[in-house]
Amino acid sequence: MALVNVKINNIPVQVEEGKTILEAAKLAGIKIPTLCYLKGVNEIGACRVCVCEVKGARSLVAACVYPVNEGMEVFTNTPNVRASRKATVELLLSNHNKACLSCVRNNNCELQTLSSDLGCDATKYEGVKSDASKDESTPYLIRDNSKCVLCRRCSAVCKEYQSVAVIGANGRGFDTHIACAFEKPLAETACVGCGQCIVACPTGALSEMEEIDDVLNAINDPSKRVIVAAAPSVRVGLGEEFGMPIGTNVEGKMVAAMRRLGFDDVFDVNFGADLTIMEEGTEFLNRVKNGGTLPMITSCSPAWIKFCEHNFPDQLDHLSSCKSPQQMFGAVCKTYYAEKLGMDPKDMVVVSIMPCTAKKFEKGRGNQNAAGVPDIDFALTTRELAKLIKRAGIIFDELPDEQFDNPLGIFTGAGLIFGATGGVMEAALRTLYEIVVGKEAPSLDFNEVRGTEGIKEAEYDLAGKKVRVCVASGLANARKIMEDVRAGKSQYDFIEIMSCPGGCVNGGGQPIKSAFVRNNKDIKAERAKSIYAQDAAMKMRKSHENPAVQQLYKEFLGEPNSHKAHEILHTKYVPRQKY
Amino acid sequence: MSKIKLTTVAFKGTAEQETQLRQVLDEIKSSAHPSVMTALQRAQAIYGYLPIEVQSIIADEMGVSLEEVFGVATFYSQFTLNPQGSYAFGVCLGTACYVKGSGDVVAKLEECLGLKDGETSSDGKYSIASTRCVGCCGLAPVMTVNNEVYGKLTVKDIPDIVAKYKAM
Incomplete structure (x- = not known):
């Protein structure tokens, strides 16, 4: 595979052609924050948390899906980048059930970590929240959409790893929500209960039915x-x-x-x-x-x-x-x-x-x-x-x-x-x-x-x-x-x-x-x-x-x-x- | 709760409709760009709406999951999960009708029929759908019931119109 020369924050690195900015940055010792990205499974560039500046590009680009090319100069930590990421996460938080202290994922939540790492004000935007339902129909799993960030990591693993594909995004715009076909409770679908969606979820939107x-x-x-x-x-x-x-x-x-x-x-x-x-x-x-x-x-x-x-x-x-x-x-x-x-x-x-x-x-x-x-x-x-x-x-x-x-x-x-x-x-x-x-x-x-x-x-x-x-x-x-x-x-x-x-x-x-x-x-x-x-x-x-x-x-x-x-x-x- | 409106009307698809659907799906599958979107459009043309019975056939034939089909069907406003009632009430919510009070007309209609906008009664007889401009703003506010047009409506007119169809 041919190597290309790129600069990440002025640090020169050689990367295989076709790799993404995210991967190139890792080689330069830079961790670009991500939310929706799961390597090989969910590469959709949707959440915009990983945005970076590329010299000559019109707008910010999503590092998780943007391939590097020869001579590319990337900046991952400019005021513009920081402001964009921060606003994105603050907007996500505005539609999030922030009951973090009693959340099953407290201290192991990617949204919480992002908020903290990016210096977000969790209550900056207060407004209407999308209607969120909770599915507790199965003996093994809880889906709590009030914690969902619509990253689609769950539906991606359900489909790609398991070819089960019983959960996905329904509706449109502000009403978009993760659910099953015809809004059926999970227990009435062909869900197999493997729990791969739980371990893929960045937040507490998916968890096991506890018997502690x-x-x-x-x-x-x-x-x-x-x-x-x-x-x-x-x-x-x-x-x-x-x-x-x-x-x-x-x-x-x-x-x-x-x-x-x-x-x-x-x-x-x-x-x-x-x-x-x-x-x-x-x-x-x-x-x-x-x-x-x-x-x-x-x-x-x-x-x-x-x-x-x-x-x-x-x-x-x-x-x-x-x-x-x-x-x-x-x-x-x-x-x-x-x-x-x-x-x-x-x-x-x-x-x-x-x-x-x-x-x-x-x-x-x-x-x-x-x-x-x-x-x-x-x-x-x-x-x-x-x-x-x-x-x-x-x-x-x-x-x-x-x-x-x-x-x-x-x-x-x-x-x-x-x-x-x-x-x-x-x-x-x-x-x-x-x-x-x-x-x-x-x-x-x-x-x-x-x-x-x-x-x-x-x-x-x-x-x-x-x-x-x-x-x-x-x-x-x-x-x-x-x-x-x-x-x-x-x-x-x-x-x-x-x-x-x-x-x-x-x-x-x-x-x-x-x-x-x-x-x-x-x-x-x-x-x-x-x-x-x-x-x-x-x-x-x-x-x-x-x-x-x-x-x-x-x-x-x-x-x-x-x-x-x-x-x-x-x-x-x-x-x-x-x- | 989700704003998606699921039908309560029993499926009355015929064997002919299914044969037609399967032919259409075979055609789509052998085309250069088979897509679920096209399948849903053609299916809706056959059945008038997209119930689970129809979406399941599309999922099986197109080799995708039912949830993926449903995701597409609920993303685009051109698709409906509800059959039109035998008497399909359409109220224009275009600008002219709206400023002349068609919002109140819908509310009254919902009350008289015991249905929400976008729903169909479970016996399949009545449905309400708000529409975009129907192109006769001079008659605002306008309501259609199948091919009948009612213009210059007021809220007071609605109970009588509904009663007329209930008596049919």
């Missing part, structure tokens, strides 16, 4: 035994809420914090992940042996399941009947563990901590109540756990590292890597190889299915039988794969699909990073790296080696896919309407 108080009430109820367990990705996200670098693994401190919060048992959803491999791996082998529906597709990601039900209701037979690790974990708690403790599952409260908002929907689906009560009572996001910890006054970074409780806190590296795209496939392959070939795979690192690309494929030889696998993350990628499946053109035997790009580490329930961080760092890759590092250091790296899982089958379930296992660990899917 429900959990605190359960902990304070002496008649309840309250169990907590976290998904693999939570341990590499949680630290970010306490100012630690992206991807810091805080497993030990997380366990210590959970114990100090007053949970009776601190377990790990990784146990459920290991169990999933036993059930799903066996289901796959049975399908191959008995001519069942192939390709078989994983069912861990509840937003993917809902997506499939809405968009491919005729293809549900491809889905593994396995519950997700969260639901398997809850089901085992309320059957096996309750029986072991000799207690009524009604007196047990199981709380999961998830990098995910769709889990709040999943727990309320039908067929997710093995003991006659919901498998999972509350599903908090990583962010909600951080709030619980802060509310309890726990100094997180000073906590000692502690261990999970037995028996449902025991896990292998295979369960752990579920957090990254390709992890379920790799975990399955580690076990399948050994079952089919009769010895350990030559390497436990299945590098072909690792990495953050949206679609990966590989072929493995299991004792002469070729197994063709595919791994997709981001539902727009899943849609491509599924169109082939529907057309009967799919060449794969086994497909892993995760809703969020990069898998659960990048889930909609994970800590929210500003656009500046998202545009300049690969967050999902850094969190995944941390998970793979922990896996590599573990002694047990194959799900079938998990002694607690082995014990569960011996004492309770019999064998994988047994009648009892089916009753407790498997579920059903329902066709849903697209509109």
Whole structure:
């Protein structure tokens, strides 16, 4: 790529041709403020916060979309530029519900930061505000248009990452607002609940439906035994809420914090992940042996399941009947563990901590109540756990590292890597190889299915039988794969699909990073790296080696896919309407 | 709340209209510049308005989401989500009519029909739409009901005119 010479505030820089002023300025050590811009997803130059002066240009230009050219001279900090940006943000603030102190995004709000950085007077323009509604129709998400700045980052990720596109701009001018088609509440649309819109939102216009108080009430109820367990990705996200670098693994401190919060048992959803491999791996082998529906597709990601039900209701037979690790974990708690403790599952409260908002929907689906009560009572996001910890006054970074409780806190590296795209496939392959070939795979690192690309494929030889696998993350990628499946053109035997790009580490329930961080760092890759590092250091790296899982089958379930296992660990899917 | 007016009139599209719509959409899809905008214009020409049943077909056929179609349909004032009533009341809010009191005429009409400007009664019989200048300012304020023109109106005239159509 040819380089061009430009000057940013008189600092000469060489930039690849076609790059934007925003990118060139970053190379010159200048951060141009942005609001609507999300690299690769929402490049529309609409908000005018990033305006700059270009020598010879008639007016200010939007740095996020304006390409550099040879000899260009850009000024990012002139009185004219500062005044324009300031007025733009002040006008946005004039139509904003400025209840910042009690806002879910207080201290992590891009509008708040802009206002502060640009020296805005938040009450300079007072006038009529556009009518704003609040959508609380789903169990997982709140849309509060009184906080919306119409940047369209939410609708862009909904469309581009997920090909769901259920929210967008309706109306015109002052009446423009983000909503669904025909102004339907979100719960009546094909929204999948992935929460990618929440982590893309610069303000508090989008947030999860919180269950923090429900959990605190359960902990304070002496008649309840309250169990907590976290998904693999939570341990590499949680630290970010306490100012630690992206991807810091805080497993030990997380366990210590959970114990100090007053949970009776601190377990790990990784146990459920290991169990999933036993059930799903066996289901796959049975399908191959008995001519069942192939390709078989994983069912861990509840937003993917809902997506499939809405968009491919005729293809549900491809889905593994396995519950997700969260639901398997809850089901085992309320059957096996309750029986072991000799207690009524009604007196047990199981709380999961998830990098995910769709889990709040999943727990309320039908067929997710093995003991006659919901498998999972509350599903908090990583962010909600951080709030619980802060509310309890726990100094997180000073906590000692502690261990999970037995028996449902025991896990292998295979369960752990579920957090990254390709992890379920790799975990399955580690076990399948050994079952089919009769010895350990030559390497436990299945590098072909690792990495953050949206679609990966590989072929493995299991004792002469070729197994063709595919791994997709981001539902727009899943849609491509599924169109082939529907057309009967799919060449794969086994497909892993995760809703969020990069898998659960990048889930909609994970800590929210500003656009500046998202545009300049690969967050999902850094969190995944941390998970793979922990896996590599573990002694047990194959799900079938998990002694607690082995014990569960011996004492309770019999064998994988047994009648009892089916009753407790498997579920059903329902066709849903697209509109 | 949003100012978008959704219809409460049951969809009465015919099989012929759907066939026609699908033909039109095939034509648009094979054109050099297929656009949702064109699809909406042609669909409105067939149905007279753009209900969810019609927009869903457009979304499926044009390969975009229903929300994207709806976003376009609610951005441009040329599109309507409401069918015209069997008796379509149009009141001119052009300058001449307005200064002669057509604003009050609309208000009275809204009261008499129990509908807001832009709405259609759920039985599909009556609708109110304020219009731009209809070109006969000498008759201001002007109201049309289908092809009937009522000029030099006062608020007092409205109940009788409404009663006439209610009796039909």
